[in-house]
Amino acid sequence: MVKVSFQWCAFAAERSQWLEKSNSLESSKFLREMDYKLEICVDNLKSAASAVAGGADRLEVCQALDLGGLTPSPAFVGMVKRNFSIPVHMLIRPRAGNFEYTDDEVHLMKMDMEFGLHQKVDGFVFGALKSNNQIDRLVCHELMTAACGKPVTFIKHPTRQCIGSKITIMPGSGVNHYNIQEIAELTGAEEFQSSGQDPTPS
16 A cells, blocks of 8 residues: 655745744644654755754655756665655655656656665655646556655645545745744644745845
8 A cells, every 4th residue: 555645836946944943842842742743854964963853754865956956866765765754755756847757757757666665665756647737647557656655745736636545734935943843733734844945135
């Protein structure tokens, strides 16, 4: 049985900063009191360390957040797994742009997932759409099979089309310590994803 999370509006070009701020501890306390889970997108070791120190429950490892996030380097995945004890999910996205993939790109994605399994990642994050913007069920099935039973998160589609046996809706993009409690109360969501944007001026 594979757990599938749908991630709403993920891949904002953000940086993991607000977890380092004092009032992020209030967010962390709120999440734990309500038994919510917070996933942080990271594309470097400093951000990963800040996320873990700030109370993240899970890391999504990627590279090039400024491009919306791409498949991370093998060395980065391995180092994050060695350095941190919380669950690590690996983004599988071979290029920037749309989520309509060629057969060769799907093959590349499956090869990256095989490496992720070798590094003992705890789950995968991917998306695949057809030209009409509907979920490409065939590609998703291939990728879910390649996940070998690990949890997967489907990105870039705000619907509840079923591609797995258990679905969780996970709001993302723009989630921060100013709005996470309000989002939780409005949506009823129990898992949240952010890459740590601080909406205040620098």
